Amino acid sequence: MRVVRYIGKRMLFIGPQLFGIILVSFFLVKLIPGDPAVMMLGPLATEATLTELRNEMGLNLSLVEQFYIYIKNLVLHGDLGRSWQTTRPVTEDLFLRMPATLELITLGLILGLLIGVPLGVGAAYLKRGILAKFSDYYGLLAGALPDFWLALVLIFFFYTILGWVPPPLGRLDFFTIAPPTVTGALLIDSLLDGNWAALGSAAGHLILPVVTLGLISGGPILKMTQSTMDRMLESDYSRYEEMCGLPKSIIIRHALRNSLPSVVTIVSVLYGFLIGGAVLVEIVFSWGGAGQYAVQGVLNADINPVLGFVFFAAVLSLIIYLIVDLIYFAIDPRVRG
Amino acid sequence: MAENSAAGTILNIEGLNVSYPVYETDPVRALRGIDLKVREGEIIGLVGESGSGKTTLARSIMQLISRPGRVDSGRIEYDGRDLATLGEEELRALRGNDIAMVIPNPRTELNPLVTVGMQIANVARYHLSLPRKEAKKMAMAMLEAVQIPDPTRRFKAYPHELSGGMAQRVVMAIALICSPRFIISDDATSGLDVTVQTQVLELLQDLVQQQGASMLFITRDIGITAHYCHQVAIIYAGEIVELASTQNFFDNPQHPYSVMLLSAFSHNPKLRGLWTKVVDAALEGAAESGCYFAARCVRASDKCRAEHPDMREMTDAHSVRCHHPVER
Amino acid sequence: MSVVLSVQNLVQHFPIAGSRSVVQAVNNVSFTVARGETLSLVGESGSGKTTVGRCILGLIDPTGGDISFHGEKIGKKHNVRSRGLRGKIQLVFQEPAESLDPRIRIGVTIGEPLRSLGEKREDRNKRVREIARRVGLSEDALYQYPAELSAGQQQRVGIARAIITDPELIVLDEPTSALDPTARAEIIDLLIRLQKELNTAYLFISHDLSTVRYLSHRVAVMYLGMIVEQGSAQDIFSRPRHPYSIGLLSSVLLPNPNLERRSEVSLQGEIPSPIDLPEGCYLASRCPFVEAECNARMPDADDIGGGHLVHCFKHRNVIDEEKATLDYFERFQEEAEKLLISGH
Incomplete structure (x- = not known):
C-alpha cells in the first residue's frame, strides 16, 4: 500500500527532524540572559553556594557537553530534566498541562470551523449581499482584534455583568472534585468517570476561552474557505456541472469537497501555532496550560520547561502534519495516484 | 447524409445579440444578429476561428453566458419555448436533460474528486429522479454504450486515471444519459489524436442519430463538418456569414471568407493568393460599419465598406451574407 | 545525394523514479536525411517523434544507437553547441511566442546565433537584414518586440533565426500546429522556398498529415517509439x-x-x-x-x-x-x- 509506505518514510524522518529542532532551540534558549542559580537561591546567596549549585546542575560544563547530557537523558530515559520552580520532572508537568491546552485549542478550532466554513461557503456562493459583507467585516475584525482583549471583553459581559459563566479562574470550580486523570482532557475524563458535576463545571469553564479562540481562528478559516470556494465555483468542472443541470446543492457540495485540502491546511497551521500561541488566552483564564508553563520558564530562567515545551510542541506538530497528509490521501485520489 | 427537411424545428435563434461590457470603452459584441434554425434530427456544423463567438453561442443557448456578458436583444426558442422567460429551476431541468453539452477538455472539466461513474449517475439521478442504485445501473449501461473498455473498472476510476479518448467518452455518456433532444458539441474532439478522433466522432454521430437528437457541432476544423454534419454555418466576427447544406456548401462555397478558409488547405500558393489578402494587423477588426470582413476580403468594394450586407438566400438551402457572393 | 544526418538503431528509455519500469520512448529507430531533402516523422502523441528530435539536438543522451552528422558521431558530449558543429544544425519550435524572448527586439533575436559564432557586429546586422528580407519580415519588424507580431510573423522570426547560420539541417518540431490554417499555409510555402534556395535538409516532426504530404520528400510513420513504415511521400500516401x-x-x-x-x-x-x-x-x-x-x-x-x-x-x-x-x-x-x- 502506498499510504503505509508513505507513513513509514515519514516516520524515518521524524527522529532527525526532532533532533534538529532540539539542537536549535537548546542553544537559542541558552542565550536567554539570566542565571538559574541566582534565580533559585535568591539575591542573598554567597558566591560559594552559587558555584556549588551551578556544578550540581552541570552549568559549569561547556554547552556542547550540556547538550550531550540533555540528549542522552532524553533518549535513554525519556527525561527532559526538572523544573526548579515546580521541582518536578518537566515530562510529568507537561503531561499534566499539555492536555489542558490541547483540549482548549481543539475545541476552539472546531468552533472556528463551525463558524468559518459555512460563512465562507455562503459568502463565496452569494458573492454580494448581507452575508458576504458580514463575512468581509468579520474576517477583517478577527484578524485585527487581539485574542486576549476579546477574552477580557467576553469576561466582562458574560461573567461580570450577566454572570452566565463561572469565573475565569482555571478549568474547574474550586470545590469540584476533579475526575481521575486518564486522558488529561477534563470533559472526557469526567465522562469516563461518570462525574456529572465535574463535567458541567469543566464545560462551563471551557465556554469563554473556546469561544474566544473559535471567534479568532474562524477568521482565517473563513477567508481560506471563501477564496478557495470562489475559485472552485468558477472552475471548469463547476461550470460543467451547471451545464449538466445538476442542483445547486450538489455543485456546492462538490466544490466544497475540492476546497477541503486548503481548509485542512489552514487548520493544521493554526493548530501548530495555537499550541504556543494560545498562551495569552490561557493566562487571562488562568488555564494552567502548557503555554503558560513555558512562559513562566522563560521569565524565570527555568530552561528545562521551555525546552520540554518546544519538544512536545514539535512532536505534536509532526503528528498533526502526518494526520493532514493522511486526510489529503483520503480526500484526493490524485495524491493516492 | 440524407436531408431532413420535413422535420419540425427544435431550436430557433432569432436576431441574437450578445455583448461583453468593457470598462470605459465600447462593449465587445460577441454575437451580432445570429439567426439559426436547427431541425429535429439534424446536425449543424458551426465553423469559425477562435474569438468568432462560437462558444458564446453555445453558452447563450444554455443560458449560462459568463459574467459580465449579456443578451442585448433577440430570442432563443427551444421546442417552442422562449428560454429567456424560463426560471432558474426550469432551466436547470432543461440543461443536461433536454439540452446537453459535450465539452472539449474533459480532464479539467470533470470533477477530479468524483469517480466518473458517479458523475454520469448524478446527472441521471437528478434529472430522472432515479434512486441511487438505478442511476448507477444506468450509468454503467451508458459506459458500455460509449464503448469504454473494461467499463466495470472504469466506473470507479477518477478522471485523471483516464486517457483523453476515454475521458471524452465519459463526457459523451454524461451528455447522452438522459436522451437529450438537443446536443451542443463545443470543439469536443480538438484535443484528441486523429485515430481516436474518428472513433469518437463516429460514435457520437451514431448515438445522436440513434436517439433521434439534433446537434450543434461547434468546431474550428472545417474538415470535420464535411463528413459529420447535414448543414454548415460559417461564423465570422460574431455573425453567420454563410449557411448551407453540407453538399451545397462544399460544392459551391459563396462567401469569400468561406473560400478563404478552404483555400488554406490548398498546396498551391498562387491559388491561395487569389483569396487571401495581406492585411496590416492594425486595420483588422476596425470596421464597425459595412461588412465586418471587408478589410480582409479580396472582393471588397466601396459598397462593402459602407453598407452592412444582409443574409440572402441564394438558392434553396444556401444563404450568404455578402454583396458580391462568389458565382460559379 | 549526400547524407547529412544518419540515425542508426536509436533507443531512448527513461527510467521511472521509484520503480523498475522504463518508459520506452524510442525503440530502434533508423533513418537518414540527405542534403536538400525533407524527411517527416509523423505519429500521434506518445509516438516518440519529439524525443527523436531531442536526441539529435543532443538535449538528451540516447540509451543506445548512433547519430551521425556527415559521418561524424554526435551525442550529448559532441553536440549542436560544440565548436565545429555550432550553427550547422538548427531548430524551429512549436510555439513561436514561447521560443522568443519577449523583452528582446526581433532583430537582435535573429542575429543571436551569429554572436555565438563570433561574427562582427556590422556583418551581423547586414546579415540580419538580408535574412529578414528572405523570410518576408519588414525592416520595421526588426525593431519590434515579439508581442507586436502575429503568430505567423513570430514563426517567420523563428525560421529566420534558424537559417541565419546557413545550417545544413533544420529540425522543425511541429512548427505549424499552433497556427491557424492561413498562416500555416504561408509558413509551409516559406519553408519549401527556403529549402530550394539553400538546399537545407529538413527533419519535419508533425502529426498534421496534410502538411506532411505537402512538403515531404520522404515520410517515416512512428508508433510507440518505432518507425513502422517509411518511404517516399508518394508511396506512403498512395x-x-x-x-x-x-x-x-x-x-x-x-x-x-x-x-x-x-x-x-x-x-x-x-x-x-x-x-x-x-x-x-x-x-x-x-x-x-x-x-x-x-x-x-x-x-x-x-x-x-x-x-x-x-x-x-x-x-x-x-x-x-x-x-x-x-x-x-x-x-x-x-x-x-x-x-x-x-x-x-
Missing part, C-alpha cells in the same frame, strides 16, 4: 502497407464531403502506454490482422522496393484487403484547385 499507416491516413478529415478514405482497415482503441512494451509488434493490441506470430516477436523491416520499408508480417495480406489505394490528398488538391479557380 500505397501505405502498414495497418497503422492506413488507419492514420483514413482518420484525416479533409474538407470535402465527397472524399473519404473509406478503408476496410480500422484500428481499435487507443495508443497504449509506452511503459514495459510487449515482446511482439506494438500494434498487435489494436490491429485487425493480428496473428500469433505478431505477439511473439517484433517484425523486421521488409524492403518492398524504392526504399519503402514496412515493419509488418502481414503487409501482403494488408495490401490485398486495402482497396482504398488512391492518394486522396492528391485528389483533394485537384478538387480544391478546381474550386478555387472556378469562383475567381
Whole structure:
C-alpha cells in the first residue's frame, strides 16, 4: 500500500527532524540572559553556594557537553530534566498541562470551523449581499482584534455583568472534585468517570476561552474557505456541472469537497501555532496550560520547561502534519495516484 | 447524409445579440444578429476561428453566458419555448436533460474528486429522479454504450486515471444519459489524436442519430463538418456569414471568407493568393460599419465598406451574407 | 545525394523514479536525411517523434544507437553547441511566442546565433537584414518586440533565426500546429522556398498529415517509439502497407464531403502506454490482422522496393484487403484547385 509506505518514510524522518529542532532551540534558549542559580537561591546567596549549585546542575560544563547530557537523558530515559520552580520532572508537568491546552485549542478550532466554513461557503456562493459583507467585516475584525482583549471583553459581559459563566479562574470550580486523570482532557475524563458535576463545571469553564479562540481562528478559516470556494465555483468542472443541470446543492457540495485540502491546511497551521500561541488566552483564564508553563520558564530562567515545551510542541506538530497528509490521501485520489 | 427537411424545428435563434461590457470603452459584441434554425434530427456544423463567438453561442443557448456578458436583444426558442422567460429551476431541468453539452477538455472539466461513474449517475439521478442504485445501473449501461473498455473498472476510476479518448467518452455518456433532444458539441474532439478522433466522432454521430437528437457541432476544423454534419454555418466576427447544406456548401462555397478558409488547405500558393489578402494587423477588426470582413476580403468594394450586407438566400438551402457572393 | 544526418538503431528509455519500469520512448529507430531533402516523422502523441528530435539536438543522451552528422558521431558530449558543429544544425519550435524572448527586439533575436559564432557586429546586422528580407519580415519588424507580431510573423522570426547560420539541417518540431490554417499555409510555402534556395535538409516532426504530404520528400510513420513504415511521400500516401499507416491516413478529415478514405482497415482503441512494451509488434493490441506470430516477436523491416520499408508480417495480406489505394490528398488538391479557380 502506498499510504503505509508513505507513513513509514515519514516516520524515518521524524527522529532527525526532532533532533534538529532540539539542537536549535537548546542553544537559542541558552542565550536567554539570566542565571538559574541566582534565580533559585535568591539575591542573598554567597558566591560559594552559587558555584556549588551551578556544578550540581552541570552549568559549569561547556554547552556542547550540556547538550550531550540533555540528549542522552532524553533518549535513554525519556527525561527532559526538572523544573526548579515546580521541582518536578518537566515530562510529568507537561503531561499534566499539555492536555489542558490541547483540549482548549481543539475545541476552539472546531468552533472556528463551525463558524468559518459555512460563512465562507455562503459568502463565496452569494458573492454580494448581507452575508458576504458580514463575512468581509468579520474576517477583517478577527484578524485585527487581539485574542486576549476579546477574552477580557467576553469576561466582562458574560461573567461580570450577566454572570452566565463561572469565573475565569482555571478549568474547574474550586470545590469540584476533579475526575481521575486518564486522558488529561477534563470533559472526557469526567465522562469516563461518570462525574456529572465535574463535567458541567469543566464545560462551563471551557465556554469563554473556546469561544474566544473559535471567534479568532474562524477568521482565517473563513477567508481560506471563501477564496478557495470562489475559485472552485468558477472552475471548469463547476461550470460543467451547471451545464449538466445538476442542483445547486450538489455543485456546492462538490466544490466544497475540492476546497477541503486548503481548509485542512489552514487548520493544521493554526493548530501548530495555537499550541504556543494560545498562551495569552490561557493566562487571562488562568488555564494552567502548557503555554503558560513555558512562559513562566522563560521569565524565570527555568530552561528545562521551555525546552520540554518546544519538544512536545514539535512532536505534536509532526503528528498533526502526518494526520493532514493522511486526510489529503483520503480526500484526493490524485495524491493516492 | 440524407436531408431532413420535413422535420419540425427544435431550436430557433432569432436576431441574437450578445455583448461583453468593457470598462470605459465600447462593449465587445460577441454575437451580432445570429439567426439559426436547427431541425429535429439534424446536425449543424458551426465553423469559425477562435474569438468568432462560437462558444458564446453555445453558452447563450444554455443560458449560462459568463459574467459580465449579456443578451442585448433577440430570442432563443427551444421546442417552442422562449428560454429567456424560463426560471432558474426550469432551466436547470432543461440543461443536461433536454439540452446537453459535450465539452472539449474533459480532464479539467470533470470533477477530479468524483469517480466518473458517479458523475454520469448524478446527472441521471437528478434529472430522472432515479434512486441511487438505478442511476448507477444506468450509468454503467451508458459506459458500455460509449464503448469504454473494461467499463466495470472504469466506473470507479477518477478522471485523471483516464486517457483523453476515454475521458471524452465519459463526457459523451454524461451528455447522452438522459436522451437529450438537443446536443451542443463545443470543439469536443480538438484535443484528441486523429485515430481516436474518428472513433469518437463516429460514435457520437451514431448515438445522436440513434436517439433521434439534433446537434450543434461547434468546431474550428472545417474538415470535420464535411463528413459529420447535414448543414454548415460559417461564423465570422460574431455573425453567420454563410449557411448551407453540407453538399451545397462544399460544392459551391459563396462567401469569400468561406473560400478563404478552404483555400488554406490548398498546396498551391498562387491559388491561395487569389483569396487571401495581406492585411496590416492594425486595420483588422476596425470596421464597425459595412461588412465586418471587408478589410480582409479580396472582393471588397466601396459598397462593402459602407453598407452592412444582409443574409440572402441564394438558392434553396444556401444563404450568404455578402454583396458580391462568389458565382460559379 | 549526400547524407547529412544518419540515425542508426536509436533507443531512448527513461527510467521511472521509484520503480523498475522504463518508459520506452524510442525503440530502434533508423533513418537518414540527405542534403536538400525533407524527411517527416509523423505519429500521434506518445509516438516518440519529439524525443527523436531531442536526441539529435543532443538535449538528451540516447540509451543506445548512433547519430551521425556527415559521418561524424554526435551525442550529448559532441553536440549542436560544440565548436565545429555550432550553427550547422538548427531548430524551429512549436510555439513561436514561447521560443522568443519577449523583452528582446526581433532583430537582435535573429542575429543571436551569429554572436555565438563570433561574427562582427556590422556583418551581423547586414546579415540580419538580408535574412529578414528572405523570410518576408519588414525592416520595421526588426525593431519590434515579439508581442507586436502575429503568430505567423513570430514563426517567420523563428525560421529566420534558424537559417541565419546557413545550417545544413533544420529540425522543425511541429512548427505549424499552433497556427491557424492561413498562416500555416504561408509558413509551409516559406519553408519549401527556403529549402530550394539553400538546399537545407529538413527533419519535419508533425502529426498534421496534410502538411506532411505537402512538403515531404520522404515520410517515416512512428508508433510507440518505432518507425513502422517509411518511404517516399508518394508511396506512403498512395500505397501505405502498414495497418497503422492506413488507419492514420483514413482518420484525416479533409474538407470535402465527397472524399473519404473509406478503408476496410480500422484500428481499435487507443495508443497504449509506452511503459514495459510487449515482446511482439506494438500494434498487435489494436490491429485487425493480428496473428500469433505478431505477439511473439517484433517484425523486421521488409524492403518492398524504392526504399519503402514496412515493419509488418502481414503487409501482403494488408495490401490485398486495402482497396482504398488512391492518394486522396492528391485528389483533394485537384478538387480544391478546381474550386478555387472556378469562383475567381
